[in-house]
Amino acid sequence: MSALSNSTWDRRNVLRAAMGLAAAGGLAACGGNNGRGGGASGVNLTQYFHAYGEQGTEQAIKRYAKAYDKANVTTQWITSSDFESKLFATLLTDKAPDLFEFHPQIQLVRSGQVADLTDLVAPVKSDFNPADITSHTVDGKIYGVRMIDDPQFFFYRKSLLEQAKVEVPTTLDELMEAAAKLTTGKVKGLYMGNDLHSVNDTLIWSAGAQHLDAKNEIAYHTDGVVEGLKKMRKLFTSGDLLLGAPTESWDPSSFTQGLCAIQFCGMWAMPAIQEALGDDWGVFPFPKTVDSGKQSVYNGGWSMFVNAKGKNVDAAKEYVKWLWIDQKKYQEDWATSYGFHIPPRASLAQSATKLKSGNAAEGVRLFNEFGHFDNIGWTQAMRTAFEDVFANSVRKDMDPEAALDKCDTVVNRELKKLFG
Amino acid sequence: MSVTKTPDLARPAPAKASPARPRRGLRGSATLNFWLFTGPFLIGLAIFIYAPILWSVWLSFFDARFTVTPDKFIGFDNYTYMLTNDDFVGSLGTFTVFAAFIVPTTWAFSLGLALLVNRLRFMRAFFRSVFFLPTACSYVAASLIWKMSIFSGVRFGLMNTVLGWFGIENIAWLADPNPPWYWLVIVSARLWLQSGFYMILFLAALQNIPGELYEAAAIDGAKPGWQTFRHITLPQLRATSTAVVLLLLIAAYQAFDEFFNLLSKTTWGRPPLVELYYKALGESQDYGAGSAGAVILTVLICVVTLFQGRIMGFGRGDESK
Numbered sequence: 141m142s143a144l145s146n147s148t149w150d151r152r153n154v155l156r157a158a159m160g161l162a163a164a165g166g167l168a169a170c171g172g173n174n175g176r177g178g179g180a181s182g183v184n185l186t187q188y189f190h191a192y193g194e195q196g197t198e199q200a201i202k203r204y205a206k207a208y209d210k211a212n213v214t215t216q217w218i219t220s221s222d223f224e225s226k227l228f229a230t231l232l233t234d235k236a237p238d239l240f241e242f243h244p245q246i247q248l249v250r251s252g253q254v255a256d257l258t259d260l261v262a263p264v265k266s267d268f269n270p271a272d273i274t275s276h277t278v279d280g281k282i283y284g285v286r287m288i289d290d291p292q293f294f295f296y297r298k299s300l301l302e303q304a305k306v307e308v309p310t311t312l313d314e315l316m317e318a319a320a321k322l323t324t325g326k327v328k329g330l331y332m333g334n335d336l337h338s339v340n341d342t343l344i345w346s347a348g349a350q351h352l353d354a355k356n357e358i359a360y361h362t363d364g365v366v367e368g369l370k371k372m373r374k375l376f377t378s379g380d381l382l383l384g385a386p387t388e389s390w391d392p393s394s395f396t397q398g399l400c401a402i403q404f405c406g407m408w409a410m411p412a413i414q415e416a417l418g419d420d421w422g423v424f425p426f427p428k429t430v431d432s433g434k435q436s437v438y439n440g441g442w443s444m445f446v447n448a449k450g451k452n453v454d455a456a457k458e459y460v461k462w463l464w465i466d467q468k469k470y471q472e473d474w475a476t477s478y479g480f481h482i483p484p485r486a487s488l489a490q491s492a493t494k495l496k497s498g499n500a501a502e503g504v505r506l507f508n509e510f511g512h513f514d515n516i517g518w519t520q521a522m523r524t525a526f527e528d529v530f531a532n533s534v535r536k537d538m539d540p541e542a543a544l545d546k547c548d549t550v551v552n553r554e555l556k557k558l559f560g
Numbered sequence: 561m562s563v564t565k566t567p568d569l570a571r572p573a574p575a576k577a578s579p580a581r582p583r584r585g586l587r588g589s590a591t592l593n594f595w596l597f598t599g600p601f602l603i604g605l606a607i608f609i610y611a612p613i614l615w616s617v618w619l620s621f622f623d624a625r626f627t628v629t630p631d632k633f634i635g636f637d638n639y640t641y642m643l644t645n646d647d648f649v650g651s652l653g654t655f656t657v658f659a660a661f662i663v664p665t666t667w668a669f670s671l672g673l674a675l676l677v678n679r680l681r682f683m684r685a686f687f688r689s690v691f692f693l694p695t696a697c698s699y700v701a702a703s704l705i706w707k708m709s710i711f712s713g714v715r716f717g718l719m720n721t722v723l724g725w726f727g728i729e730n731i732a733w734l735a736d737p738n739p740p741w742y743w744l745v746i747v748s749a750r751l752w753l754q755s756g757f758y759m760i761l762f763l764a765a766l767q768n769i770p771g772e773l774y775e776a777a778a779i780d781g782a783k784p785g786w787q788t789f790r791h792i793t794l795p796q797l798r799a800t801s802t803a804v805v806l807l808l809l810i811a812a813y814q815a816f817d818e819f820f821n822l823l824s825k826t827t828w829g830r831p832p833l834v835e836l837y838y839k840a841l842g843e844s845q846d847y848g849a850g851s852a853g854a855v856i857l858t859v860l861i862c863v864v865t866l867f868q869g870r871i872m873g874f875g876r877g878d879e880s881k
Binding site: 248251326376528532535546 | 628641731734843
């Protein structure tokens with residue numbers, strides 16, 4: 141257990157600082173040209189990946205790239221904490237990657253940044269999870285290939301809940317109660333990240349609302365969300381939340397090291413948690429914010445995009461097709477050999493035996509039953525604006541209505557630019 | 561007087577002839593020499609400072625999202641957006657509070673350190689180095705140490721461990737803005753990083769104060785300690801103090817690293833540069849609005865600098881001494 145957490149600590153924090161600098165400077169500058177000594181046809185491709193926390197992921201991505209013989213594919217493993225900023229900034233320069241992983245966001249389409257991949261996906265379209273197709277489609281064209289789906293929910297320690305005689309919560313009020321009962325001298329009841337941004341989306345869905353409606357107008361500003369924000373504020377000030385933990389909520393360390401009894405995290409962390417805690421854990425979706433709402437799960441994930449402004453668009457598309465459409469063995473390896481992810485393709489999801497039993501199977505059930513996918517119209521700027529709502533009205537004590545009004549201004553400005 | 565006479569006497573014809581030729585050659589092209597010496601610097605200045613500033617000004621009138629070569633002119637919309645943005649305007653307030661606090665504090669702290677080290681009889685070099693060493697540490701590295709180990713919110717963070725001995729509850733130093741403990745983290749990190757450097761400046765100035773002044777003061781009946789410090793040391797340090805205050809102000813203007821690394825996803829504790837980064841650059845990639853904000857900041861900085869020059873007389877030659 142300690143070996144695992146130590147390695148996580150090292151990789152995440154020390155390397156992030158050191159490698160982030162190194163990558164930002166020298167590596168990024170020469171990355172595009174250090175072809176690995178002939179063999180291939182001489183086309184050099186660069187791909188950007190954010191640093192996955194699980195051991196072996198970087199090697200895996202590089203191994204797949206090496207197996208491709210039609211181009212030299214160089215991988216930039218971005219360890220910096222804000223992958224988005226690094227990616228967006230680099231995309232403007234001539235050192236821009238030819239292909240990169242990200243989430244579907246419409247501004248990338250509108251600015252002509254990402255290439256149309258419809259002809260790649262079309263032949264196997266029916267094999268993909270329909271939601272993964274929808275979330276990548278703008279005006280009938282598909283702009284990205286989903287690699288993995290990552291449902292995010294709560295993980296809880298069964299023994300601690302039993303000890304405190306707490307049932308698995310299904311409403312936000314129950315969650316608050318549970319957090320209070322589970323908090324003891326050394327263990328905090330609940331961890332949702334230091335800045336709570338991981339639960340922004342689920343709070344909206346669990347209140348029965350959504351980010352934008354079908355007409356791409358604001359749909360998150362409802363009474364349910366306001367009530368949810370007020371409850372969150374109460375929870376934040378209750379002293380039952382773990383705050384200021386060394387790692388953010390995507391990392392299960394706080395949970396596995398016993399700093400908290402319940403943690404919001406993602407399916408990817410299951411192998412690490414299993415190894416640390418044995419069978420003493422379970423998962424549950426984000427509870428109902430208000431009684432009229434419904435429990436929810438954020439079906440995050442990562443997709444491959446091709447830089448339409450790059451020099452080797454066709455070669456990059458070829459590579460995406462080869463790896464993320466054709467090479468099913470690699471796709472399965474990527475989804476289940478390191479962290480657990482759900483393969484977006486039905487044929488793979490069916491054969492992924494590791495996801496068939498125990499908590500992993502439960503994770504898949506929550507994904508199917510309660511899951512919400514990204515809305516491609518909800519862009520990074522809107523995301524940041526809603527994070528500000530949490531900062532203002534949950535961590536600070538601004539009136540939720542006022543905080544949401546502020547967010548509305550920003551979101552409307554974005555919507556106007558995107559949809560007129 | 562004798563100095564001026566000597567060259568007069570020693571100015572025979574041959575001595576005058578031989579050095580004069582090359583000197584005349586140089587003098588003849590004073591303009592060329594001027595450009596030769598200032599040219600490289602000016603080119604650098606033009607390419608890396610002025611061109612980006614002009615480009616920024618140009619960008620600020622365009623709808624430049626996800627591009628730095630926009631084509632949609634929108635007039636003053638970006639300026640309206642930034643100036644009506646509470647967060648941006650608020651961050652200017654944040655900066656003022658921050659500067660008003662950190663500048664005098666660092667000034668006093670580094671002067672105090674310098675006075676202490678200056679009075680040491682032994683191991684002075686050792687302490688001088690020890691206090692100076694943090695200057696060599698990067699802001700990012702220091703921020704991570706402050707965030708992860710000293711001011712970590714969990715029970716095994718250094719500060720929380722110490723507080724725990726007195727039975728005080730764990731404090732989430734950085735996550736919870738009420739009460740605003742994050743200022744303690746930021747200010748202490750900055751003090752640790754900066755004080756050593758300014759201490760060296762003060763130390764050099766202290767060692768330049770002639771001992772006779774103190775002796776004369778002692779003879780005149782000045783008491784050692786506060787009286788001597790107030791009437792001898794402090795006035796003698798005026799030039800250094802002015803420089804230090806100016807440098808500190810500039811450093812406060814440039815505040816970014818520790819704020820960016822210590823506080824995540826906040827709407828508070830953001831100096832203007834951090835605010836600009838989050839609002840317009842970073843993830844939003846709105847270079848138009850970002851540039852408008854930058855231009856507003858530049859104008860403000862110019863105004864403040866001119867104003868400060870008025871008050872402190874900096875750059876007016878001998879007056880500043």
